[in-house]
Amino acid sequence: GNSIGVFTSGGDSQGMNAAVRAVVRMGFYLGCKVFFIREGYQGMVDGGENIVEATWSSVSGILQMGGTVIGSARCKEFRERNGRLIAAANLIERGIANLVVIGGDGSLTGANCFRQEWPGMLDELLQTGKITSQQREDHKHLNVVGLVGSIDNDFCGTDMTIGTDTALHRIIEAVDAIATTALRQVRAFVLEVMGRHCGYLALVGALATEADWVFIPEWPPEGDWRATLCNKLAAERGQGQRLNIILVAEGAIDENGKPITAEEVKQLLCDKMKIDTRVTVLGHVQRGGSPSAFDRILGSRMGAEAVLALMDAKPGTPACVISIEGNSTVRVPLMECVERTKEVQASMDKRNFDEAVRLRGKSFQN
Numbered sequence: 001g002n003s004i005g006v007f008t009s010g011g012d013s014q015g016m017n018a019a020v021r022a023v024v025r026m027g028f029y030l031g032c033k034v035f036f037i038r039e040g041y042q043g044m045v046d047g048g049e050n051i052v053e054a055t056w057s058s059v060s061g062i063l064q065m066g067g068t069v070i071g072s073a074r075c076k077e078f079r080e081r082n083g084r085l086i087a088a089a090n091l092i093e094r095g096i097a098n099l100v101v102i103g104g105d106g107s108l109t110g111a112n113c114f115r116q117e118w119p120g121m122l123d124e125l126l127q128t129g130k131i132t133s134q135q136r137e138d139h140k141h142l143n144v145v146g147l148v149g150s151i152d153n154d155f156c157g158t159d160m161t162i163g164t165d166t167a168l169h170r171i172i173e174a175v176d177a178i179a180t181t182a183l184r185q186v187r188a189f190v191l192e193v194m195g196r197h198c199g200y201l202a203l204v205g206a207l208a209t210e211a212d213w214v215f216i217p218e219w220p221p222e223g224d225w226r227a228t229l230c231n232k233l234a235a236e237r238g239q240g241q242r243l244n245i246i247l248v249a250e251g252a253i254d255e256n257g258k259p260i261t262a263e264e265v266k267q268l269l270c271d272k273m274k275i276d277t278r279v280t281v282l283g284h285v286q287r288g289g290s291p292s293a294f295d296r297i298l299g300s301r302m303g304a305e306a307v308l309a310l311m312d313a314k315p316g317t318p319a320c321v322i323s324i325e326g327n328s329t330v331r332v333p334l335m336e337c338v339e340r341t342k343e344v345q346a347s348m349d350k351r352n353f354d355e356a357v358r359l360r361g362k363s364f365q366n
């Protein structure tokens with residue numbers, strides 16, 4: 001059948017609504033039915049009102065909104081085969097054998113696992129009388145396409161993930177606001193931004209805000225960084241600079257792997273330099289607000305391409321992720337992206353930073 005199920009899963013990010021909207025509109029354009037699966041895998045397992053047919057107007061006016069209007073959740077049952085079996089029956093009942101999953105690496109891994117088990121689960125559902133042999137015949141293969149929603153930009157295989165650009169906007173807005181209040185006084189601000197394994201937000205945020213220093217997980221400061229930092233700030237003060245901005249990624253560490261915290265940096269500036277220093281932890285502000293133009297377009301492009309990829313899928317076509325490489329929308333193998341993303345995390349944990357950065361930048365094209 002040409003019915004598509006679309007859902008958002010795991011942590012939400014700005015631009016997911018644009019992707020959902022594009023899946024619905026492109027689906028209609030190609031003559032498909034599209035179903036919303038509310039609350040991610042939880043809605044798929046629970047069925048009923050959680051799986052509802054989308055209409056043209058049901059996605060009007062959502063592009064501008066942050067978060068995800070169809071809900072997102074984590075789901076224990078879907079981690080077990082039995083939960084996935086119930087989910088499969090719920091999908092087949094509505095004629096759905098095409099899925100667009102919008103989420104992080106966990107959500108994508110779950111979808112791939114589901115796709116691999118699908119034929120076996122259909123046999124089991126037939127044997128237990130939950131589906132007819134005609135239904136099994138009509139839904140033999142589950143096609144899966146993934147879109148990555150993550151503000152950290154920590155996924156391999158795509159230059160940008162949905163939500164990263166908006167999070168950067170939240171960071172620069174916060175720094176700009178702080179800079180205005182601080183102009184009258186001599187001050188320093190230390191901002192903690194998201195990014196446990198990936199310093200993208202901190203690094204790019206620092207470039208865009210004229211920050212004086214940035215701590216990222218991929219590049220622990222060498223040697224006596226405290227002295228180097230204090231000397232640099234003192235030199236800048238000598239040139240007449242009144243405001244200092246320092247960004248610290250959540251996952252920032254020193255040479256020995258010990259976390260570097262915003263609080264610790266603040267203490268250093270207070271004690272050693274006698275600078276009036278404030279800490280701001282941006283936290284969920286970075287996930288908030290309306291999506292940037294970039295994320296609206298990114299979500300829209302990825303959502304439209306996801307439907308095209310589903311319609312091109314033949315029996316045995318592996319699950320893919322829609323990604324941006326250069327300025328092109330491309331399809332890359334889902335499991336290889338997930339596996340490489342895990343390899344990067346493992347390299348980071350082993351503090352093999354060069355390897356992590358190399359793997360993250362490696363193309364999946366050819």
Ligand code: ADP
Nearest residue numbers: 010011041074075078079103104105106107110
């Ligand atoms: P994210 O997608 O943001 O990485 P999670 O890792 O929490 O978030 O995954 C979201 C949901 O995806 C989980 O609650 C679970 O239902 C499902 N999921 C994650 N990993 C698997 C897996 N290996 N097998 C089946 N389902 C999974």
